[in-house]
Amino acid sequence: MAATPGINHAPTCVFLDGATVRSILPLRALIPHLRSSLPSLSLSIHTPPRHSHTIDPSSSSTLLLMPSWSSHPSLPFIGVKLVTCFPLNSHLRLPGVQASFLLFSSSTGVPLVSLDATPLTLLRTSAVSALASLHLSRPTSSVLVLAGAGFLAPYLVRAHLFSRPSINRVIIWNRNPDKSRDLVLELRREFDHGVVFDHAEDLDEVVGLGDIVSCATSSMTPLIRGELLKPGAHLDLVGSFSPAMKECDDAAMVRGRVFVDFDVALEEAGELVGAFERGVMAPSDVAGTLVELLGGVKEGRRDEDEVTVFKSVGAAVVDLLAAQLAYQTYIAST
Template sequence: METRVLGPDTVTRLAATDAIVEAVKSAFAASARDRAVMPAKSYVDLPEYNGDFRSMPVYLAVRPGDGTSEAAWDAAAVKWVNVHPDNPADHDLPTVMGTIIYTDPETGFPLAVLDGTRITRLRTGAAAAVATEYLAREDATSLGLVGAGRQADSQLEAIATVRDVQRVVVADADETAVARFLDRWGDRFDVREGTIAEAATCDIVSTVTPVEEPIVETVGPDTHVNAMGADAAGKHEIDDDILLDARIVVDDYEQCTHSGEINVPYGEGMLTDDDIDATLGPIVAGDLPGRRDRDGVTVFDSTGLAIQDVASAHVIYERARETDLGDPYKLVETE
């Protein structure tokens, strides 16, 4: 028995954004129904290299009716991912890289080893799309992007599967990154460069930067914000006054209070548990309401969960198996 090795080109070829969004939606619902085993993300800090490693194990059991799933499936995986901000300048490598081991939960056999870097981008975009589906106005048509890197691509592509995105405003201090973004998407959307304020007053805004001092100081009166950039203690993109006035929905309470968008004001006591309205899973499962008539600004605080990784890997693996793509490799002894 052999393990299927799925590198970045194969993952990209097999990626179907709409299917991944639906799988991630089902994962949030299944988790809310206590069909996920997801230990806390563990960190290995490497201050001597200005970086860290993160380990994310998970088991997930999806059943019909979870999100829009019509079939039952389960899967297990672990993602080993790094964050090294000096990589691009010092080593010509990405800041974030990841590897996913996708495993048969019945036997423990490693079915596939996948490039987790691309899957991380895909599942992060998918999580924003799920939050947008439930928390943004149904008639939302404009999308602001604060940050023009590769995650901005995933945000746009995924969110466009749940809302009729017509106008896109992108803001980034790196003019080259903005120009490349406009080249990639200008033929599909009415997309233009703008200020952070212009991007943040769109119907929907996704922030995808690693800053530690808030750069979004104002939003529209009923903007939905996907706060995607904060993934470690000290990171903070959104002004505290916006958070205080918003309906805040988190992907995971422990992770968000430790390392999500709310971690700084929460640690300072400016935000408390009373300011956190809900986690996303119960909203997707139908146990809590999505957007309500009285909601103004909504904020989704996303730190990234292993259930998103295993759901995305499931889509990729099943499509690889159906099309016989990937490189077979005898990874473990089975005799």
């Protein structure tokens, strides 16, 4: 395989901590990178089914193992991400999802870099939502409603504002109202003009205001009622990654034109798995994947009143591409 510039001269197993990952992987670089590389490279990236192991059933604590490798000469890497999902960490003010990523050379097997993949995961997840929004939300979208105020929430806000700079109001709801209020204050300090940030006590009361409704929770019961979505709304579902989890009801899935990040969502997303089991929709009703949208194989939003739904569960393909960009950016700067 052709060597990527810098690989043969890189120190063995560089460690990139969270602050470094955030500094060399800004959304303004990551979103265009994924937009161009996913259609051209995703078919060459091999991603076996991720291992999911329940650590503590009472708290839904989970360990995930996500391997991937590329057969494309411009992407000579093997990657493995280890992820822990501990939903109760929110009570400790710790991220519910934490991760580490190890990148190897696929020509020599030499470990190249170890990354703090907690920010990498937050960045790539929000970037995927932004890419989907570019194809599925209305270009004139002005109101973002966000369900969830955890560690992913500010990344999703930044990503949606990047993809739709027309957004001028963000409304945040969380089961714990104090967390939504705290996040609003944080975002007001970050965006000192141009966008109004509010918190909501009742999610049902604000869902209908959202041109984009984004959800990043670990909910086991539906939060978004499809009947409340406004005509033309785009629903972005990020939180669930197992059949037991769900962030919206069947009405939202049936009412919307549904896209997924990758086909694995048909087996892992609780919103979809449950709808299939109940017979309210079939896998063939899913309109396409993110790669098909980016590659122009499938048409995105078709009119102003169409309700669209994007369900992502996360995939090692995106992790590998994000790690590639982080590593090569780091090497180029040293």
